[in-house]
Amino acid sequence: MKIGVLASGRGSNFQSIIDAIESGYLDASVGLLIADNQSAFALERAEKHGIEHLVMVPEKFSSRDEYFKDIAVQLHERRVELVVLAGFMRIVGKPLIDEFPSRIMNIHPALLPSFPGLHGQQQASDYGVKIAGCTVHFVDEGMDTGPVIIQAAVTVKDSDSEETLSSRILKLEHRIYPAAIRYFTEGRINVTGRRVKISGIAFEEKTIISPPLP
Numbered sequence: 001m002k003i004g005v006l007a008s009g010r011g012s013n014f015q016s017i018i019d020a021i022e023s024g025y026l027d028a029s030v031g032l033l034i035a036d037n038q039s040a041f042a043l044e045r046a047e048k049h050g051i052e053h054l055v056m057v058p059e060k061f062s063s064r065d066e067y068f069k070d071i072a073v074q075l076h077e078r079r080v081e082l083v084v085l086a087g088f089m090r091i092v093g094k095p096l097i098d099e100f101p102s103r104i105m106n107i108h109p110a111l112l113p114s115f116p117g118l119h120g121q122q123q124a125s126d127y128g129v130k131i132a133g134c135t136v137h138f139v140d141e142g143m144d145t146g147p148v149i150i151q152a153a154v155t156v157k158d159s160d161s162e163e164t165l166s167s168r169i170l171k172l173e174h175r176i177y178p179a180a181i182r183y184f185t186e187g188r189i190n191v192t193g194r195r196v197k198i199s200g201i202a203f204e205e206k207t208i209i210s211p212p213l214p
């Protein structure tokens with residue numbers, strides 16, 4: 001399956017997808033990386049791994065709709081079937097969502113619906129939660145509001161800073177994003193309204209209590 005990736009920055013999640021493909025964990029290829037700015041480090045990762053890449057700067061388009069329409073054209077031209085947002089710092093426009101219904105994923109560094117938007121980890125830490133985490137979800141027109149595919153949780157330490165919490169969450173991001181994509185490429189994801197079901201999963205009952213009981 002061909003994947004298209006949209007990124008704005010360092011692209012560590014993009015790298016985790018590249019690694020998953022190169023190791024054989026994912027039966028897919030990246031047909032195109034689009035960055036919304038020239039200085040995105042994700043572009044260098046694409047270059048290094050021989051992945052076609054484009055810089056598409058929204059300001060060069062007559063409107064937001066035209067921007068996302070053209071992104072859809074570029075992705076269709078490469079026969080992309082799944083669009084993956086990897087640190088893409090924009091709300092996706094309707095023209096792209098309409099072209100890829102339930103075929104655009106995003107990763108967010110918080111347990112949605114808590115702490116959507118920017119700096120999810122800082123928001124969680126400021127709020128004083130004891131359990132934080134990350135979420136892979138399908139993209140709709142809202143900000144981090146689409147149906148949830150997979151989530152992972154970490155315990156929060158009293159001494160955590162935004163950096164230490166973010167780096168613990170990021171390690172989990174790099175595991176759950178390739179997993180969500182793999183379920184998709186295996187045709188195991190079914191979406192009904194807000195509910196995403198993945199076939200062939202054995203339910204595991206697990207509890208996290210943080211801080212631990214005395």
Ligand code: GRF
Nearest residue numbers: 010011012013087107108109
């Ligand atoms: C990640 O924390 C991701 O959850 C959020 O933006 C950050 C992107 O990091 N959407 P990277 O560019 O993948 O390293």
